[in-house]
Amino acid sequence: MTLLTVERIKLFSTRSPWWCMILATVLTVGFTSLIAATTSSNDVADLTPDVTQFAYNFGLVVMMVMATLAVTTEYRFGTIRSTFLAVPTRTPALVAKLVVVATLAAVVGELTGVGSWGIARLIQPDAPLGLNTAQEYRSVFGIGLVYLLAAVFAMAIGLIVRQSAGAIVIELIYVLLVENLLPVIPRVGDHIQHWLPFIASNNFVVAGAPHHTDGPQVIDDMPLGPWGSLLYFAAVCFGLFLIGTILARRRDA
Amino acid sequence: MIEAQGLTKRYGRTVAVNDLSFAVAPGKVTGFLGPNGAGKSTTMRMILGLDNPTAGTVRINGRRYAELRHPLRQVGALLDAKWVHPNRSARAHLRWIAASNRIPAQRVDEVLEAVGLTAVAGKRAGGFSLGMSQRLGIATALLGDPGVLLFDEPVNGLDPEGILWIRQFMHRLADEGRTVFVSSHLLSEMALTAQDLVVIGRGRLIAQTSTREFIDNASESAVRVRGPEMERLHGLLTGQGLTVRDVPAGDAGPAALLVPNTSTEQIGELAGTVGLVLHELAAQRGSLEEAFIQLTGQDVEYHGGGSGPPGTVGGVVPPPVSGPPLGQAAVGVPASGAPTRGGDAR
Numbered sequence: 005m006t007l008l009t010v011e012r013i014k015l016f017s018t019r020s021p022w023w024c025m026i027l028a029t030v031l032t033v034g035f036t037s038l039i040a041a042t043t044s045s046n047d048v049a050d051l052t053p054d055v056t057q058f059a060y061n062f063g064l065v066v067m068m069v070m071a072t073l074a075v076t077t078e079y080r081f082g083t084i085r086s087t088f089l090a091v092p093t094r095t096p097a098l099v100a101k102l103v104v105v106a107t108l109a110a111v112v113g114e115l116t117g118v119g120s121w122g123i124a125r126l127i128q129p130d131a132p133l134g135l136n137t138a139q140e141y142r143s144v145f146g147i148g149l150v151y152l153l154a155a156v157f158a159m160a161i162g163l164i165v166r167q168s169a170g171a172i173v174i175e176l177i178y179v180l181l182v183e184n185l186l187p188v189i190p191r192v193g194d195h196i197q198h199w200l201p202f203i204a205s206n207n208f209v210v211a212g213a214p215h216h217t218d219g220p221q222v223i224d225d226m227p228l229g230p231w232g233s234l235l236y237f238a239a240v241c242f243g244l245f246l247i248g249t250i251l252a253r254r255r256d257a
Numbered sequence: 258m259i260e261a262q263g264l265t266k267r268y269g270r271t272v273a274v275n276d277l278s279f280a281v282a283p284g285k286v287t288g289f290l291g292p293n294g295a296g297k298s299t300t301m302r303m304i305l306g307l308d309n310p311t312a313g314t315v316r317i318n319g320r321r322y323a324e325l326r327h328p329l330r331q332v333g334a335l336l337d338a339k340w341v342h343p344n345r346s347a348r349a350h351l352r353w354i355a356a357s358n359r360i361p362a363q364r365v366d367e368v369l370e371a372v373g374l375t376a377v378a379g380k381r382a383g384g385f386s387l388g389m390s391q392r393l394g395i396a397t398a399l400l401g402d403p404g405v406l407l408f409d410e411p412v413n414g415l416d417p418e419g420i421l422w423i424r425q426f427m428h429r430l431a432d433e434g435r436t437v438f439v440s441s442h443l444l445s446e447m448a449l450t451a452q453d454l455v456v457i458g459r460g461r462l463i464a465q466t467s468t469r470e471f472i473d474n475a476s477e478s479a480v481r482v483r484g485p486e487m488e489r490l491h492g493l494l495t496g497q498g499l500t501v502r503d504v505p506a507g508d509a510g511p512a513a514l515l516v517p518n519t520s521t522e523q524i525g526e527l528a529g530t531v532g533l534v535l536h537e538l539a540a541q542r543g544s545l546e547e548a549f550i551q552l553t554g555q556d557v558e559y560h561g562g563g564s565g566p567p568g569t570v571g572g573v574v575p576p577p578v579s580g581p582p583l584g585q586a587a588v589g590v591p592a593s594g595a596p597t598r599g600g601d602a603r
Contacts, residue, residue, distance in 0.1 A: 006356055006357065006359055007357065009356050010353045010356045010357045013349060013352055013353040013356060014342075014345075014353050017342075017345045017346065017349035017350075017352075017353070018342055018344045018345055019344060020344075077342065081339070081340065081341065081342045081343065082337055082339060082340035082341075083340055083341065083342055085307055085336070085337075085340055086340050086354060086397070087357070088306070088307060089305055089306075089307070089328065089329065089334060090328070090329055090354055090357035090358055091357060092306045092322050092323040092325065092328055093323060097357075254309075256302070256307060256308040256309060257302075257307040257308070
């Protein structure tokens, strides 16, 4: 418990987490409100709950940056050494940081998910935005879980790379480019795509949703169902975090 | 109490610390002395469990650092005053460290008061001057009221006032019965601060003694003697088998004789038995810097591009056995025409 307090003090006694949280929420909800406001009355029937989440990746990337910085700035400014002096076994301190940062990411995720859906409802009261199916609930309330696990992923990369710029570049290139380019490879591309972690987390949000031109991309024939995809994503994120923790314990601080 | 046993740290093929064993006792200030790159910081990091030793162990009060429960209440350390998030206030910085070891929050204000930072406690630490950062570092070390304190080069870059403050602070901590271990590359500073010394060069132990003894052994002492009948005096001394050198009149005073490896008592009594009048009889000592270089000269890790004969490093010529002239103002005075300061051993 005390270590959770420690990480909470650390996180909130600097300004960047606040900026990241505000930016993540404003970007995501703002884009959704733009989409909702510019939807013509002809297309209003297409504005389903999953479409309101089309911008969740914006906030996701920002929160990943925050989670990465929570780790790498400690290395940058040497406070990780003060942390390891206070907690020489190291693992409890890293787990406490994981809990605080991931929880915060989950809260922001929920905020953007529900906020995006809510603002779309306000702007287009006639759109079919009621929550009835499991898919519709997942696409609005599941965003928090995706943010939570993505934060674990980002902290793991931060622990492995230990350097802000390097870690963030790796994450952005991976999430924005690699996962989009690998499926282009002929023949094997589709099989690879089915097992890419962020495609899997997206599948958790959109599996079973109708195909739209808007909204997060829906991929057919995913090998795992929505919850299976989430578990797979979680396994990848926590696996990486385990590697990061082992490295942090073994390496000289 | 800190005990190191065969402590070794290798980075690839470089040996930073080599089979180092020493003990640091409570109740006094122990200096950890060595040229830059001698392995002082690495050793301190190993003591604190930040770096893993390649071989050997180091224990604090009989236990490894990682085995200590709430380590900050037993060991306080200032390794680098810049280990602070620049956008965090001094108080917030101390608050999270205190919370991590269940140290009461009021202790934060106590240590801020003790180091004189109360007025700037709410300011961001990134804007602190070096002296203020150093004070914050000391406040951090004192937070858990620990019995063992480690300071790595605490006076580096400080102004005289800051240096004096830190020196007095360490004495006070030691007088309270704590173990105080301070590293420095300045023997002159350690001579004023530390009672005991652990001296290393290139990662190896050179000496562990009291500061007094180290300086006595390291710097050759000589007796300066002068009288109206210089020639008789010269003959008397050489007759006793002593080495005598003539010192011409100069900055140190009128012409005199310099007799190494003897004591003022011995010469005074000799002169007394034959009824010689003496105008001057004084013990002289080489400078601390010379002594340090003499001991660690071969162990300076990085040195200027000297291409001297074997046995000389970076232009540091070991003093001849007969001993170079030892003036009172020997600091910076070239010994036998060779620079007394070599390479990195400033």
